[in-house]
Amino acid sequence: MSNTQKQDERLLKVRHSMSHVMAEAVLQMFPTAQIAIGPAIDNGFYYDFDLPRALTQEDLDEITERMKHIIKEDKEFKKIVISKEEARSMFADQVYKLELIDAIPEGEEISLYNQGGFTDLCRGPHVASTKELNGEAFKLLNTAGAYWRGKETNPMLTRIYATAWTNPKDLRLYLQKLEDIEKRDHRKLGKELDLFSLHEEAGPGLVYWHPRGARIRMAIENFWREEHYKHGYEMVFTPHVGKSWLWETSGHLGFYKESMYSPMEMDKADYYTKPMNCPFHIMVYRNSKHSYRELPFRWAELGTVYRYEKAGALHGLMRVRGFTQDDAHIFCTPDQMESEIEEVLRFSLYMLRSFGFEDINAYLSTKPEKSVGDPERWAAATESLKKALESEGLAYEIDEGGGAFYGPKIDLKIKDAIGREWQLSTIQFDFNMSERFNMTFVDKDGAEKRIYMVHRALLGSIERFFGVLLEHYAGAFPPWLSPEQVCVIPVSEIFNDYAQEVLVELKKHGLRAYLDDSSDRMNAKIRNAQNMKVPYMLILGEREMQSNSVSIRYRNGKQENGAPVNDFIASVLEVVKDKKQL
């Protein structure tokens, strides 16, 4: 066993043991509490309780104190093996434990762990004694509601989340990481950098892009369109609403009616706002007969869709009710299927890397329970996705049952600057839509055959992708994405004319630049530009004016004085072209 494995195992034991200590503390305070489960999780642990009342911050403080006290007592964790009957009588007043006991298969060992004042049904393992725990290396973080066994129909329990480590230093590092996450929060940065807003009075979960946010979005979308044309795609534009026939045929009304916006009645027909673009692209396909000679079609659209997400699920840009998919549908012959999927995979990786994401993992999702279509075709489709992954040499994990109702899929997840994983790309096989919409092509032999169809989104939702980018770069976008690339700052009003000249020159070369000619002092202007995370600041005064040069202050505080204007422009253009970060 490697050292890191040993450490992981030890942390797991520490966290799990801590959860028992917390349960003991909670039971001291609420003797009638029902206890559920308390596992170790990433960075800590939680325990679920059924409590007589809601917990306050003061309660958490008291639980913390009691836990420290228990830890100091140096109590041994003793394992006790008992029979099912004994277990039942021991936990006679603990309804959740009884349920757990009943679920243990006959013949399997039932073990308890006791640390003196508290005994829990538990398969372990634990540390030997509470003295192995560090009372200064844990922190109760928050409380949350959680359904018993994660089922919506079950009662809601109170979950206490905590983080726990073997020593106070690791705890401190983790708490710092939490602070970092908070600083990077796209909702906070979106406000500070004036990028976007949401308005309760105008509808929750609907995004308003401000000029500075729109600049970034345009940079993303322009790049996206160029690359799609380069990669053999065509653009289409389709409507935002369509008659119910579309959604009945596609199956969306059957599967997702409750999360579609309510229909509008027009001319005695129901029109739905689109939750997906596919039926529209299919309408384009069905507009005429197609020969195998024309295929494949790769049709892309930045299509804005609307889905009624549950109120409690909304979250900034990450989970919204109206968003823009960077969607495309590939219509091809069965022969072309595999190479098309391979090509999409390659394209996808190229796009993600262009935005600065290097750490990418692939996931293959197979047939879910709630699905349509013949299982044999599911198996064949899954196999072809697998082949594509393997021929790309991508390592992948399998998400059993994670596919869409109409087909298996490949998802790509990236790791951001602080190691968090986000799902962006999705490539979905669809052998269902072509059936439902009766989509065919005429093959070499003159026979009409079923078309194959792939849905894919590389960035996912533009809104969400923007949120991920914002957090990844903590607001300091690489220049090619920055809403403002250069801020021109005259040392005083006297140099406004020279600053204006330089500005004109920058704009002539297509750079996004602005002149701060406000009545602020130079220091304040630098501070403002710095706070807006503008990558380049040009400080212009007497010296620069004399030599037709600029003094560059970079976002990171570094400086370069007296650079010729043209040299500066050339270097920025190169950074922009290469999509480099500063």
Place this chain on the structure above:
RNA sequence: GCCAAAAUAGCUCAGCGGUAGAGCAGCGCACUCGUAAUGCGCAGGUCGUGGGUUCAAUUCCCACUUUUGGCUCCA
């Protein structure tokens, strides 16, 4: 949708039974300045919405809306 917490000026926040306060931003005036905030002044709020308790509610209670942390969900 469920559990819990929150909602006060454009933003960040203080106040808390006697109908509101700061900093920043905004506006005005002065300063003309060399690498992260020049000074002074002015203006700005039916304290999320609707009910209730009270002589009196921003403050206490109830409902609703929205937000936050989770749970569930995520084509």
